[in-house]
Amino acid sequence: MVKVTLIDRKSNALTPSSLRCLSHLPTINMTAGCVHGCAYCYIRGYSQYPGDDAVVVYRNTAEQVARELKRKRKRPIAVYFCPSSDAFMPVQEVLDQSYRTMRLLLENDIGVQFVTKGAIPDRFFDLFSHRPERVAGQIGLTSLNEKLNTAIEPNAASADRRLKDLGRLIDIGVAASLRADPLIHGVTDNDTGIDSLFAQASRQGVRDVSVSYLFLRPAITGSLKRSIQDPELLRRILEPFDQVGRSPIRGKGTGSATHLPTDVRQANLGRIRTIAERHNLKLKICGCKNTDLTVGKCHLTNLTSTARAVQHRSDQSDLW
């Protein structure tokens, strides 16, 4: 049973992100906490994290965004949902706030960009279908193995649902891509699993996939140890991080993290790129999380894959 608390927001709803990939867009979190409960989630280390099975919903977010937009000298071209929560988590109060806020933005000709592991309700497809050129979404999914997904992302939507939502977004003209992040070395990155995932995504019309590997920080390691019930699975997740160093994540105040060794990531990402190409997918690797491998972007907020999005993307030099 999820404990839902409704509160008024004390600070701005639209905030800048310290991550380089998000530096050109205002971001918004609809909640503190997230009921998807992903075992690797870094928000469990935040001071305002309300605990597992609890979520704090910021009520009147749409009204607050409207007030903030009025004060802005220059309107943003789009708003990014959500760097530290999920706009489509299965909590009615969250979905209602997300819907009202996204509708307000689109009615004001401001784009909506999101990443989710949730199930997108029908009313959002209807909303997006009126302005598909202003919407871009990434759906997070690393495996078709539901047993594994239940152990690692217990309350996220099923793999089948996430893939169907990707197909529906693409069908209505939304720029949608797959976000295979975080892959877990030796657990979710084997050839057969990646091949099946990419084959299914490609069948839904996906053409872009962003990939990154799990990295560790103390809060993430603690969360994995608390959440993963199967000791053998936990051992397989943590073992590859023995004897590796720390490296910075790009962005102000984002600190450093423990990554898999460079040669391991390089070899695996090369292998995954070959599989992606077999399925006509373009692989994007995040330079924020792989400073030793690339300065590229994972296109977290990029509008890709539809012709109409090209014009929108070319506007991105003139953001807020």
Ligand code: SF4
């Ligand atoms: S969906 Fe995102 S914010 Fe929610 S628990 Fe999973 S990783 Fe964290």
